[in-house]
Amino acid sequence: MATSALSPRQPSPTVAQPPRERISSWPLADRVCYWLCWATGVALCLIALAIVLFMLVKGISYLRPSLFFESPAPSLHQSEAGGFLDPIVGTLIVTAIGTAIAAPAGVAIATWMSEYGRPSWLARAVESAIEMIAGTPSVVLAIFGLLVFARSFFGFLSQSASDGQVTGQSFFIAGIVMALLALPLVVAATREALVQIPARMREASYALGKTRATTIWRVLLPSARPGITGGIVLGMGRIIGDTAIITILLGSALRNQGVGSVPVLGTLRGFGSTLTSYVYNDSPAGEGNAPQKAYAAAFVLLMIVLVLNALVTRLTSGGTERSRAWSWPALSWMPWTR
Amino acid sequence: MELAGTVVDAMDPLMPPPVRRIALDREPNVAPPRSAPNGGPAIAMGTRLRGPGPTSAEVRERMSIESVWLAYGENWVVRDVSLPVRQGEVLALIGASGSGKTTLLRSLNRLTEITAGAARSGRIALDGIDIHELEVNDLRRRVSMVFQQPNPFPMSIFDNVAYALAEQRAVRAVRRRRRTPELEHAVEDALRRAGLHDEVGGDLGRPALKLSGGQQQRLCIARALAAQPEVLLLDEPCSALDPISTATIEELIVGLRESVAIVIVTHNLQQAFRVADHVAFMHLGELVEYGSSDQVFDRPSQQRTRDYISGAFG
Numbered sequence: 001m002a003t004s005a006l007s008p009r010q011p012s013p014t015v016a017q018p019p020r021e022r023i024s025s026w027p028l029a030d031r032v033c034y035w036l037c038w039a040t041g042v043a044l045c046l047i048a049l050a051i052v053l054f055m056l057v058k059g060i061s062y063l064r065p066s067l068f069f070e071s072p073a074p075s076l077h078q079s080e081a082g083g084f085l086d087p088i089v090g091t092l093i094v095t096a097i098g099t100a101i102a103a104p105a106g107v108a109i110a111t112w113m114s115e116y117g118r119p120s121w122l123a124r125a126v127e128s129a130i131e132m133i134a135g136t137p138s139v140v141l142a143i144f145g146l147l148v149f150a151r152s153f154f155g156f157l158s159q160s161a162s163d164g165q166v167t168g169q170s171f172f173i174a175g176i177v178m179a180l181l182a183l184p185l186v187v188a189a190t191r192e193a194l195v196q197i198p199a200r201m202r203e204a205s206y207a208l209g210k211t212r213a214t215t216i217w218r219v220l221l222p223s224a225r226p227g228i229t230g231g232i233v234l235g236m237g238r239i240i241g242d243t244a245i246i247t248i249l250l251g252s253a254l255r256n257q258g259v260g261s262v263p264v265l266g267t268l269r270g271f272g273s274t275l276t277s278y279v280y281n282d283s284p285a286g287e288g289n290a291p292q293k294a295y296a297a298a299f300v301l302l303m304i305v306l307v308l309n310a311l312v313t314r315l316t317s318g319g320t321e322r323s324r325a326w327s328w329p330a331l332s333w334m335p336w337t338r
Numbered sequence: 339m340e341l342a343g344t345v346v347d348a349m350d351p352l353m354p355p356p357v358r359r360i361a362l363d364r365e366p367n368v369a370p371p372r373s374a375p376n377g378g379p380a381i382a383m384g385t386r387l388r389g390p391g392p393t394s395a396e397v398r399e400r401m402s403i404e405s406v407w408l409a410y411g412e413n414w415v416v417r418d419v420s421l422p423v424r425q426g427e428v429l430a431l432i433g434a435s436g437s438g439k440t441t442l443l444r445s446l447n448r449l450t451e452i453t454a455g456a457a458r459s460g461r462i463a464l465d466g467i468d469i470h471e472l473e474v475n476d477l478r479r480r481v482s483m484v485f486q487q488p489n490p491f492p493m494s495i496f497d498n499v500a501y502a503l504a505e506q507r508a509v510r511a512v513r514r515r516r517r518t519p520e521l522e523h524a525v526e527d528a529l530r531r532a533g534l535h536d537e538v539g540g541d542l543g544r545p546a547l548k549l550s551g552g553q554q555q556r557l558c559i560a561r562a563l564a565a566q567p568e569v570l571l572l573d574e575p576c577s578a579l580d581p582i583s584t585a586t587i588e589e590l591i592v593g594l595r596e597s598v599a600i601v602i603v604t605h606n607l608q609q610a611f612r613v614a615d616h617v618a619f620m621h622l623g624e625l626v627e628y629g630s631s632d633q634v635f636d637r638p639s640q641q642r643t644r645d646y647i648s649g650a651f652g
Contacts, residue, residue: 200489207449208502208561209479218501223492 052302059299062292072254072278072293081290084297086255087278090171091240091304093267094250094274097175098182098239103232105179106186107221113187114194115216134184139244145177146248158269159259169251170259171268177245182235189231189316193224230316237308240301243276252277275301386631387592387612397426400569400599401446401481406460408441410453415441417623418460423569425599428591430614430631432604434651438623439603443571446601447481448474464569482567486574488554490546490561495538498546498557499525502564524564532560533590552583559590563598570594572602576609588613607647611635619643 023031070083109126117123133141149157150168158170197220205215221228246252251271258266273281275297280286282294401423408416416438423429423446431439441450448469450456462469469477490498496517503524525542529535534556538544546557555575562570572591576584591600591613604610610617610631617634619627619642627634627643638644645651 198489200485200487201491203449203452204485204489204491204558204561205501206452207447207478207483207485209475209477209482209565210501211475219491 055295055299055302058295059302062296063299064296067293067296072273074254078290078292081282081293084275084278084293084300087273087275087297088300090250090256090272090274091276093171093256093272094175094178094246095236095239097171097268098178099232099236101176101179102182102186102235106183106231106235107190107228109183110187110190110194111216111221114191115212115220130184130187133180134188137244138181138242139248141177141180142245142248145173145245149173149176149249156269167251167271169249169271171250171256171270171272174245174249177249178239178242181238181242181245182232185235185238186228186231189234190224190228193227193231194220196227197223226315230312233308233312233315237305237312240274240308241276241305243280246274246277247280250274250277252281254281275304385612387588396596397424399423400425400465402461402463403442403446404461404463406442406445406458406462408438408445408450409457410441411455415623416445416620419620419623419625421618421625421628423599423601424616425568426596427615428595428600428602428613430602430604430610430617431620432607432610432617432646433620433626434646435605436622437620439620440573442620443573443601443603444483446569446571447478447483449478449483479565480567481569481571482562482565483571483573484555484558484562484575486577488551488558488578490549490554490557492545492547494543495529495546495549495557496525496542499528499561499564502561503528528560528564529557531563531594532556533586534560550583552579552586555579555583555587556590559587563594567598569599569601572600574603574605577605584609607635619646621646 023034026034064083067083068088069085071086072084073080073082109130113123113126146168148154148168150166152160152164152166154168154173155166157172157176158167160166201219201223202215205219206212210218250273251257253271253273256267256272257270259270260266279294279298279301282290282297284291286294399422403419403421403423406416406419407414415436419438419442421429431443433439444450445458446462446469450458451474464472464477464481469481472480491501493501500521503521526535526539529538529542534553537553538549546554549557555578559570559575575591576587579587588609591602594600595615602610602613614631617627617629617631618625619634619638619640621642627638627640629639633639634643635647638647
């Protein structure tokens, strides 16, 4: 009956495959463009590979454990030029000061822009200001910082020469100007993270009789934490890698030279060096006295930034266990990292 | 040739998919439609969850909505609605999309104020006091709300409920995860009232987002109940849930009505029939009909209500 009419004589399923495109059938111009795109991608991979391999070979061959524990010394002979303990400490200090300023300020600015943003003309002005700072070359920021902080009003942040002229160069000042470099990254990441939080989270909190401030502290910022942390780490990478601000605002010293007798404060008010300025000064382009040590320091610098980048990928990619696994952006083309 | 034809057919967006017949090994078992008994509801509604109704002494008016008009910008979305909200019974707001049910509901704890351009006229009173004279966060603690989508915060189950409990000044203590015995007791009590305690009881430190959809919604109800509100607003609380979770939550709603006045917005007529004591039918911002559930579903006085309930529109 009806059952037999419906009885199974199922057709074997045919999956329609889209016809495979053949590039050879394209017009010549398209083919040329296609191959150019392909070649550019491959070239970029090769350059990344070259950077890592070159720094690996050059850096590791000159890297000695002692370099991490010795202060640099002025010497014409490379063997007597010491290590880069001071630059590593300097990098840590500048990064700490810059992050300590940029992180809270950036989160505060982004929270205001995303959760309040009134009046709207002020929000637009703040946004333009952030974009302007993000687009300003760091050397311009550095010169601007020198202009501001070399005034006697800011004398407490650096040291004064015997004639009362304020140098405007110290860890404090470099860190403060570095904060401007990291700020746009923190703001952008925080805003992005806050925008991602669905409106129903806010409504749920308001409906429980919570104020806007409580909602921000207890619901929104904790939810946005991975994004915010990612932005902060990205900003740290930016600070660690910048040379211009260090060269201009940290005095290009070889060693960290404190001022006065107060231990920590004195160091922060004094000249110093970081890994970037150390690489510049010791490379053939600078004074060129210790190029091997410059290579070793550059390798350490590269490794620090790569680790930070991997940290960003890990922090911001939430998602699955697999995507949260450690990934090395510059190395991820390697088959065994897939 | 044939293969090429297949490819073209498969890629044609106007082509309907091929009919796939399902092989049956026995006759289909379809229940014949029951004819509605005389005077009964126009459609089969299932069974009511309401037990013997509470005595009239237990029912008392908590909120009154008096000639309320609500607008977003230039558009009036609620026109001249007057309704009582009573403790001891469930009030269901039914009506098609865009009838203003949700807006009316959100105005009861002034959540409409979050939306820019929202305006109101008329009076809404909680225990005789105009809600606009109350401090807004105080009002929202007394008139709590559960939303359409389960929206637990991305924290632990315990913290979700504890967050609702924390008075503004005590938030710091909660943030430090200081679990005082009173706090723990209050959280467990709220979870128990929402019927979630037995399911999650042992592990309150679990992230709330790991719960199932139905459990998440009950957590949201627990969160809303934690601050001991006097009125509970439910905005289509089951529309994102499966039938079993829906049944659990409906039983919960019916059980809760003795201790808290409940207003539920629902698209689901059967749900309104199952849980509501009084029903208000809204259409295009107007209150068309308000009456007891029996009266609205069995003997609607308005033609539009009759049409809506029988499925003519909406």
